[in-house]
Amino acid sequence: MSDKTVNKPSQSPWALFWRYLRRNKTAMTGGIILIVFYTLAFFAEFFAPYGMETQERSLFYCPPTRPHLIDSEGHLHLRPFVYGKILVDSKWRLYEDDTSKLYPIRLFPKGEAYRLFGLVPMERHLLGVENEGKLFLLGTDQFGRDVFSRLLFGARISLSVGLAGILISFFLGMLVGGISGYFGGITDTVIMRSTELVMSFPALYLILALRAAFPVNIPSDKMYMIIVVILSFISWASMSRIIRGMVLSIKENDYVTAARALGFGHMRVIVKHILPNTLSFVIVAATVSVPGYILGEVALSFLGVGIAEPVASWGNMLKQAQSVRTLTSFPWILAPGYVIFMTVLAFNFLGDGLRDALDPRKIMGA
Amino acid sequence: MKTYILRRLIHMIPLLLGITFFSFLIISLAPGDYLTAMSQNPQITAETIEGLRTKFGLDRPWYVQYGMWLWNALHLDFGYSFANQVPVFSLIKERMLNTFILAFSAALFAWGLSIPLGIVSAVRQNTWVDRSASFVAFLGLSIPEVFFALLMILFAARTGWFPVGGMKSIDFEYLSYGGQLLDLLYHLILPTIVLGSISMAGRMRQMRANLLDTLLQDYIQTARAKGLSERSVIYKHALRNAINPLITLFGFTLAHLLSGAFLVEVVMNWPGLGRLTLDALFTRDLYLVMGSLLMASVMLILGNLAADIMLAVTDPRIRYE
Numbered sequence: 001m002s003d004k005t006v007n008k009p010s011q012s013p014w015a016l017f018w019r020y021l022r023r024n025k026t027a028m029t030g031g032i033i034l035i036v037f038y039t040l041a042f043f044a045e046f047f048a049p050y051g052m053e054t055q056e057r058s059l060f061y062c063p064p065t066r067p068h069l070i071d072s073e074g075h076l077h078l079r080p081f082v083y084g085k086i087l088v089d090s091k092w093r094l095y096e097d098d099t100s101k102l103y104p105i106r107l108f109p110k111g112e113a114y115r116l117f118g119l120v121p122m123e124r125h126l127l128g129v130e131n132e133g134k135l136f137l138l139g140t141d142q143f144g145r146d147v148f149s150r151l152l153f154g155a156r157i158s159l160s161v162g163l164a165g166i167l168i169s170f171f172l173g174m175l176v177g178g179i180s181g182y183f184g185g186i187t188d189t190v191i192m193r194s195t196e197l198v199m200s201f202p203a204l205y206l207i208l209a210l211r212a213a214f215p216v217n218i219p220s221d222k223m224y225m226i227i228v229v230i231l232s233f234i235s236w237a238s239m240s241r242i243i244r245g246m247v248l249s250i251k252e253n254d255y256v257t258a259a260r261a262l263g264f265g266h267m268r269v270i271v272k273h274i275l276p277n278t279l280s281f282v283i284v285a286a287t288v289s290v291p292g293y294i295l296g297e298v299a300l301s302f303l304g305v306g307i308a309e310p311v312a313s314w315g316n317m318l319k320q321a322q323s324v325r326t327l328t329s330f331p332w333i334l335a336p337g338y339v340i341f342m343t344v345l346a347f348n349f350l351g352d353g354l355r356d357a358l359d360p361r362k363i364m365g366a
Numbered sequence: 367m368k369t370y371i372l373r374r375l376i377h378m379i380p381l382l383l384g385i386t387f388f389s390f391l392i393i394s395l396a397p398g399d400y401l402t403a404m405s406q407n408p409q410i411t412a413e414t415i416e417g418l419r420t421k422f423g424l425d426r427p428w429y430v431q432y433g434m435w436l437w438n439a440l441h442l443d444f445g446y447s448f449a450n451q452v453p454v455f456s457l458i459k460e461r462m463l464n465t466f467i468l469a470f471s472a473a474l475f476a477w478g479l480s481i482p483l484g485i486v487s488a489v490r491q492n493t494w495v496d497r498s499a500s501f502v503a504f505l506g507l508s509i510p511e512v513f514f515a516l517l518m519i520l521f522a523a524r525t526g527w528f529p530v531g532g533m534k535s536i537d538f539e540y541l542s543y544g545g546q547l548l549d550l551l552y553h554l555i556l557p558t559i560v561l562g563s564i565s566m567a568g569r570m571r572q573m574r575a576n577l578l579d580t581l582l583q584d585y586i587q588t589a590r591a592k593g594l595s596e597r598s599v600i601y602k603h604a605l606r607n608a609i610n611p612l613i614t615l616f617g618f619t620l621a622h623l624l625s626g627a628f629l630v631e632v633v634m635n636w637p638g639l640g641r642l643t644l645d646a647l648f649t650r651d652l653y654l655v656m657g658s659l660l661m662a663s664v665m666l667i668l669g670n671l672a673a674d675i676m677l678a679v680t681d682p683r684i685r686y687e
Binding site (some may be wrong): 196215 | 524
C-alpha cells in the first residue's frame with residue numbers, strides 16, 4: 001500500500017455514496033427535475049398565474065397564449081408579450097390572436113389574493129399580464145380554467161400521494177417483514193400467506209374493488225386519504241416479502257445474537273439492529289416505487305372514482321381527454337400526461353443512479 | 367416434477383378460497399347494492415324491489431350470500447348479472463378471450479422486439495446503438511399507459527391510419543373469415559404497442575444484462591481462444607445461455623399483461639375484462655364483479671404457475687422438494 005492511500009482520509013459510506021451519485025449525470029438530472037417539480041407544487045399559489053378554480057367562462061378551450069418578442073409590425077420588444085385572444089368560430093372553438101392588443105408579461109405582478117400555505121396573505125404571482133390580458137401558458141380547459149395553473153395545483157395532490165404512500169407502506173412492509181423473518185414459525189406462515197393473497201389479485205382490479213367499498217362522492221381531502229391507504233395496502237405485501245428475505249439472512253449475524261445476549265427485547269433488536277441493514281435497499285426500492293403511487297392516483301381519478309372536480313389532480317385533468325373529439329381539437333389538455341411522463345422518468349433515472357451508487361460492491365472497491 | 371406441479375395446484379385451492387372470500391367481503395362493505403339504484407325509479411314499486419331482493423338473496427347477511435355463491439361457483443354456476451340478465455360466465459368468457467388476445471399479442475410484440483434489441487445492445491455495448499436503445503427502453507418503462515394510449519388515439523385520429531379504438535369495424539359481420547381476421551389485427555396494432563412497450567423495455571434491459579454477463583464467462587474466452595468466429599461465439603455459445611432465464615419469464619410477462627391490460631382496454635375501448643369489471647363496479651353488479659375479480663386472479667395465478675413450471679423444467683439446478 002502506498003503512502004498516498006494511507007494518508008487519504010477515510011470517507012464514510014454516505015460520503016462515498018454521494019460522490020458516486022454526483023458523478024451520474026442522468027441520476028442528477030432526474031433529481032433536479034424532481035426538486036423543481038416539488039418546489040413548484042409546494043409554492044403553487046405563487047408560481048401559478050391564476051387560482052385553481054378561477055374560470056374565464058368566455059374563453060373555454062382557449063389555446064395556449066404564446067409569448068412573443070416581435071410584434072406583427074416587426075418591432076422588437078425587450079419584454080416578452082402575449083396577444084389577446086378572439087373567438088372566431090364558436091362551434092369549433094377556434095381562436096385567433098388579436099394582434100392589436102399587446103400585453104407584456106410582468107414579473108411579480110399583483111393578481112388574485114391568496115394565502116401562502118394558508119397563512120401568509122399575498123397577492124403577487126411569479127408571472128402575469130395586466131389589464132384585460134390573459135396569460136394561458138398551456139391553454140384553458142372546458143370551463144375556461146388555466147391548464148398551467150391547475151397543473152401546479154394538481155401536482156400537489158399527485159406528487160404527494162407518492163410520498164405519503166411510500167411512508168405508510170414502507171413502514172408497514174419493514175415492520176411486518178421484520179417480524180415475519182425474525183420470529184419465523186407460525187407468525188411467518190400467517191403473514192406470508194396473507195401477502196400471497198394480496199399479491200394474487202391483479203393490482204388495478206383490487207384497487208377498484210377496494211375503492212368501490214366507499215361511497216362514490218367523497219370530498220377530495222377524504223378521497224386523498226382513501227387513495228393513499230388503498231395504494232399502500234396494495235404495496236406493503238411485496239415489500240414485506242423482500243424485507244423478510246433479507247432479515248432471514250441478517251438475523252444469523254453474531255451481533256444479533258450478541259444484542260439478544262445483552263438482554264435487549266425482540267422489537268428493539270428488530271428495529272435497531274436488523275432493519276437498519278436493509279436501508280440501502282429500502283431507499284432504492286422507495287424511489288422506484290413512487291411512480292406506482294402517482295400512476296395509481298392518475299388511474300383512479302382518470303376512471304372517475306378518484307379526486308373529484310373542481311379540485312385539480314393530474315388524473316382528473318387527463319380525464320377530459322377521454323373523448324376523441326376533445327382530444328384532437330384541443331390537444332393541450334394532454335399537458336398533464338407529459339408532466340406525469342417526465343415525473344416517472346425522473347424517478348426512474350434517480351432510482352437507477354441510487355441503485356448503482358448504493359451497490360456495496362462498488363463502495364467497497366472504491 | 368409431477369409432485370411439484372401437483373403440490374402447486376393444491377396450494378392454489380386455499381388461495382382461491384381466500385380470494386373469493388376477501389373479494390366478497392370488500393364488495394359487501396360497499397354501501398347499497400344494484401337494487402338501490404333501481405329503487406330510485408318511481409316506476410318500480412317497493413314490492414317488486416323487495417321481491418327481487420329476496421329472489422337474489424340480497425336480504426340475507428353477507429356470509430350467507432357468500433356461502434350460497436361459493437356453493438354455486440363450485441358447480442361452475444357464477445350467478446346472473448343483474449344488469450345484463452345473462453349468466454355471468456357467458457359474459458366473462460367472451461371478454462376474457464378478448465383480453466387474452468390483446469395480452470398475447472402484446473407479449474409477442476414485447477418478446478419479438480426485446481430479444482433482438484437486447485442482443486444488439488449487448489454486442490455493441492456503449493456504442494450509439496446501445497445508448498439509443500437503452501434510452502428508448504427507459505422511455506418505454508416510464509411512459510404512463512393512460513397517456514401513451516391517449517397519444518396513440520390522437521395519432522390515429524390525426525393520420526386516419528388506424529382505428530381510434532374498439533376491436534371490430536362496423537361491417538365486421540359481413541366480412542369473410544380472412545377479412546375478419548385482418549380487421550381484428552388492424553384494430554389490435556395500437557393497443558398492442560401501448561400494452562407491450564413496458565414489458566418490451568424491461569425484457570430488453572434484462573436480455574442485454576444477461577448477455578453481457580454471459581460474455582464475461584470463461585467458456586466464452588475459451589471459445590474465442592479456439593479461434594471461433596465472433597458470430598458463432600455470440601450466437602452459438604453465449605446467446606443460448608443468456609436467453610434461458612428470459613424464456614421462462616414468458617409466463618410472468620403474459621400473466622402481468624393479462625391483468626395489466628385494464629387501463630389500455632378502458633382508454634382504447636377494447637371490449638375486454640377490464641371494461642366489463644369497471645362497468646360492473648359502477649352498477650354494483652355483485653356477481654359480475656365477483657366473477658371478473660376471480661377470473662382475473664386465476665389468470666394471474668396460472669400465468670405465474672406456468673412460469674414457475676417452465677423454470678423448473680429448463681433449469682436443472684433448481685430442485686423442488
